[in-house]
Amino acid sequence: MANQLRRLADRPDLCCINTATLGFRLPISVTIDAIARAGFGAITPWRREVESSDAATVSRQIRDAGLNVAAYCRSSFLPAENSVEFFKNLDLNRRALDEAALLGAQSFVMVVGSLVPGSRDLSAVRMQVEEGIRILLEYARSIGVKLALEPLHPMYASDRSCLNTLEQCLDLIDRAETGSDRGPRHLGVALDVYHVWWDPKLTDQVKRAGKDDRILAFHVCDWLASTQDLLMDRGMMGDGVVDIPGIRNTVEDAGYAGVVEVEIFSKRWWSTPIDEVLSIAGERLRTAC
Numbered sequence: 368m369a370n371q372l373r374r375l376a377d378r379p380d381l382c383c384i385n386t387a388t389l390g391f392r393l394p395i396s397v398t399i400d401a402i403a404r405a406g407f408g409a410i411t412p413w414r415r416e417v418e419s420s421d422a423a424t425v426s427r428q429i430r431d432a433g434l435n436v437a438a439y440c441r442s443s444f445l446p447a448e449n450s451v452e453f454f455k456n457l458d459l460n461r462r463a464l465d466e467a468a469l470l471g472a473q474s475f476v477m478v479v480g481s482l483v484p485g486s487r488d489l490s491a492v493r494m495q496v497e498e499g500i501r502i503l504l505e506y507a508r509s510i511g512v513k514l515a516l517e518p519l520h521p522m523y524a525s526d527r528s529c530l531n532t533l534e535q536c537l538d539l540i541d542r543a544e545t546g547s548d549r550g551p552r553h554l555g556v557a558l559d560v561y562h563v564w565w566d567p568k569l570t571d572q573v574k575r576a577g578k579d580d581r582i583l584a585f586h587v588c589d590w591l592a593s594t595q596d597l598l599m600d601r602g603m604m605g606d607g608v609v610d611i612p613g614i615r616n617t618v619e620d621a622g623y624a625g626v627v628e629v630e631i632f633s634k635r636w637w638s639t640p641i642d643e644v645l646s647i648a649g650e651r652l653r654t655a656c
C-alpha cells in the first residue's frame with residue numbers, strides 16, 4: 368500500500384449513507400434525521416424519496432440536519448426502441464438533473480440501462496447510451512451538476528447497464544469530454560466495490576481515472592462468497608470477500624478525496640431495524656473499510 372488510508376473515525380464528513388441501504392422504509396424526513404443522529408455527515412438520497420416530497424423541501428431538511436448531499440440516485444434508463452421514447456428518457460433525466468441541482472448534489476449517479484425487450488444488439492445499445500450521455504452532459508454542464516457513470520457488474524449487462532467495466536466507462540468519457548475541453552469536468556465515474564472488485568484491470572484503471580480527476584464517488588458494501596440473489600444480497604462491509612481497504616487505498620492514492628458511501632441492497636439488511644443498520648455500518652466503516 369502506498370499512501371495511508373484516511374482515518375474515517377475522526378471524519379464524519381467522509382462517512383456517507385446511500386439511502387438504498389435502509390430499504391426505503393420510512394419517509395425521507397425521518398431517514399434524514401436517523402442518518403444525522405447516527406453520526407454520518409453526508410447522504411445520497413434516491414429520486415423515489417425526493418419525488419414523493421419535493422426537492423426544495425428535502426434539500427432544506429438535509430441542511431437543517433447538518434448533512435451534505437454527496438450525490439443523487441439515479442438516472443432513468445436511456446435505451447429506447449425508437450427516438451420518441453429515447454427523447455422521453457432524456458427528458459426524465461433532465462428533470463432529475465434539475466432536482467440534483469436543487470439538492471446541491473455533487474454528482475448525479477448514472478445507471479444507464481441495457482437491452483430493450485426483444486433486442487440482442489448490445490453494440491447498438493451501447494452506442495445509443497453514449498449518444499444519450501453526450502446530450503445530457505451538455506445539460507448537466509449548463510446547470511453545474513456532474514454526471515457519475517457507474518459501471519455495473521457484468522451480471523447486469525442484459526437489463527440494468529451496458530456499461531460494465533471501469534475501462535469501458537473511461538474510454539467513453541475520453542470520447543465524450545476530452546482533456547482539452549475547457550473548464551471544469553462534468554463527467555466521471557462512480558466506483559462501487561460490488562461492481563468492480565473482480566476486475567483484473569482495476570488498479571490500472573483507477574490510476575487512469577484519478578489522473579484525469581474522474582472519480583466522483585466511491586461506494587462500499589461487500590460481495591458475499593455464496594451470494595443468494597443477484598440484486599438483493601449485498602453484504603455489509605467485512606462480511607464478504609472484497610479487499611475494501613486495498614481498493615480504497617488505490618482510489619485515495621489516485622487522488623479521490625470525497626466521501627466513502629455505504630450502499631447495500633439486501634433483503635437481510637432491509638429487514639433489520641434502521642438504527643441498528645446505521646450503527647453497524649458506521650462501525651464497519653471504521654473497522655472494515
Ligand code: ZN
Nearest residue numbers: 517559586630
Ligand atoms: Zn453503487
